[in-house]
Amino acid sequence: MAETGCKIRLQSVSKCFDDKCGKTAVLDEISLDVYENEFLVILGPGQCGKSVLLNIIADMDSADSGTVEFTGENNGQVGFVFQRYALFGWKNVLKNVELPLKLKGVDKDVRRAVAMKYIEMVGLKGFEKSYPAQLSGGMKQRVGIARAYTSGNDIILMDEPFGALDAQTRYQMQDEILKIRSKEKKTIVFVTNNIEEAIYLGDRILLLSNKPSKVMKEYVPDLKRPRKNTSSEFMRLRDEITETMDLAL
Amino acid sequence: MYNEKKRSAWMKMLLNVSGLAMFFGIWELIVDIGLVSEKKLVAPSAVFMTFIDKLTNVVPDGNTIIAHTLTSLQLVLIGFLLSCLIGVPLGLLMGFFKPAEYFFTPIFEIVRPIPPLAWIPIVIVALGIGIEAEAFIIFVAAFVPCVINSYTGIQATNKTLLDVAKTAGATNAQLFFKVGIPSALPMVFTGIKVSFGSAWATLVAAEMIASTVGLGFMIQQGRNAVRPDIVILGMSVIGLIGAALTGLLSILEKKALPWRDLK
Incomplete structure (x- = not known):
């Protein structure tokens, strides 16, 4: 991978929400690096706080503690793709x-x-x-x-962009986003709760646990593109991630 | 598909017309067969004859129906436009900027329940007898729905759309003008239509302030002269013009918000 340098660095980012049952911790000391021009997938179970994390990176929400740092020329300006199109x-x-x-x-x-x-x-x-x-x-x-x-902006954040689409359209859009990416290099952070989508798209996958979310594991799928979700390596990785995710629930 | 649409349009028209025909038919009938005395209620045909007569005749109220109508229209439009000009921006500001909301809400909530008629004595003292005082009464009636609808409309601005603009580096003013106001427009229009209804409906009350011309004045004079045909003519003109102008506002709304009816 041509990961020439760190683009975004998160250090010990934590976030709590106030709700009816008092304070709920959503993000628990999350530290991660996003490298230049990589397709990073943040994968996690529903409601685990992945979107909150993305909002914090985009400065639409603020962390209770920890830092988000942009390196290089970028001063925090990002392109954002919303789940509900917006x-x-x-x-x-x-x-x-x-x-x-x-x-x-x-x-x-x-x-x-x-x-x-x-x-x-x-x-x-x-x-x-x-x-x-x-x-x-x-x-x-x-x-x-x-x-x-x-x-x-050279960083694009995508918050479950295909979550509201039917399965057929979803596959089409996954290919579309890879096609777009092959035409124009960008650093992409893509949030999803769909394991197959994560493996199909990601150069690197960070698996988050249930709330309060921590980074559980990192995967770097060593699969040739275009990836096939019927290939044995694909399915092995899928089973592995599924197992780790189940353990966390 | 197309034929079905066409047929339902015809159906709608047919029902519209038969509803009206039934209303006027029954009205005409109960007067014609003498169910109600002609001194209390006149038939629509007689009202229409009075209308023709009043186009030129100034008896018993000193002016033709045209003069009365124009005066009333002018009065209502002044009060109504003033209320839009002040009420809409005020509502938008209150709905979008918290300090404005906290500053204006208490006074607005106190003024809001006061009925327009209750203002008449103090308005006469302050503004004298004349069009200013009358327009003010109409302004008060039209003001409240303008503010409330604009306020509610802009408050309902989709938060994600604001985020879109914020991530693109929008300033507060841009958020207000480019996101807040366009999202509020459908509600603003609803407010304007309701306002117009209130303004027009307050006409007779406003013209109780020593008017010498206007539809409200004509109705009063008709009553004093025991001319039910003139009273009903005045009511009918108020009803018809009100309906026509509300229809005009709806057309304006469609033109201004073309994206609303898309599918």
């Missing part, structure tokens, strides 16, 4: 995608060109003028991905 219903596809640049005050012609490039890349050419309500779930998430890339 598109602006009153904006068409083009305007949704160019929004990050518009907020930064980029000229109209420039941001149009960039947005069109990524709309084409996610296969939505011809749908620029459509509104989100007219698109299917898979297409909406393509818009979400195009928007994250348009932001121009």
Whole structure:
């Protein structure tokens, strides 16, 4: 792997939430490094706090203790792909995608060109003028991905981006994201609760435990791409991760 | 599919028309067969004749129906537009910025339950007798729904959309104008429509303040002159114009929010 350097470093990140039954610890001293241009998958059971972790990295939530450090030129700016698409219903596809640049005050012609490039890349050419309500779930998430890339940031965080899609569309989108990645190098942190998705996509997989989450184990799938979920190595790794996950529950 | 749509559109129209026809038919009938005395209730046909007559005749209230209608429209529009101009921004600010909410809510909650009519004496003292005082009464009636709907609408802004804009580096002003206000617009429009209804419905009350012209005044005069046809004509014009303008607002809403009816 061409992991040239550390991009994001988390040190002892902890987080508690107040709820009806008092304080619930969600993240327990999580430390991890994200390397440049890698596809890092954060895998964990439902409700384990994976999304919270991602929100903390994106500065949409704050940690109770611990630090998040961005190295190199990045000052914490990330592209973010949301589970529920989070598109602006009153904006068409083009305007949704160019929004990050518009907020930064980029000229109209420039941001149009960039947005069109990524709309084409996610296969939505011809749908620029459509509104989100007219698109299917898979297409909406393509818009979400195009928007994250348009932001121009070299780190893209994806929070269970295919969690709301049906199985068929989900497989399509997994291939799509790998295709996009082969065209444009980015550092990707991808959160999921789906073991097969993690193995299919990840250069590296970090397995989180149930709440309060800790990093349980790291896997580096030594599988040739395109990976096949029917290959024996794939299934062996899947069984191994499943067992470790079951132990944690 | 297309035919079915067309058929249901016809069906809707047919039911609309027959509802109206039944209402006016029964009304006409109970007067014509003498179920109710003509001194108490006049038939719709007689009201229509009075309408034709009042287009040119200034008796008994000193003005034609056109003059009354225009005066009332002007009065309502002033009060209504003023309430939108002040109420909508106030509601949006209160719903989006906590300090504004804490600052304005107590006073708003106290003013809110006071009925518009209760303002009349103090308004006459403060603003005198005239269009200012009348417009103020209408303003008070229209103001509350504007504020409440804008407030509720912007408060319901999707938190994730705010996060999207925040991660893209949006400032507070950008969050307010680019995310909050567009998400609130459907509710703002609802508020504006409700406001208009309240404004128009308060017309007669507002024109109780020493008016000499206006639909509310015409109704009062009709009552004094024992002319039920004029009273009912005034009511009918208020009803018809109210319905027409509400319809106009709905069309405006559709034009302004084209994404709402997509599927």
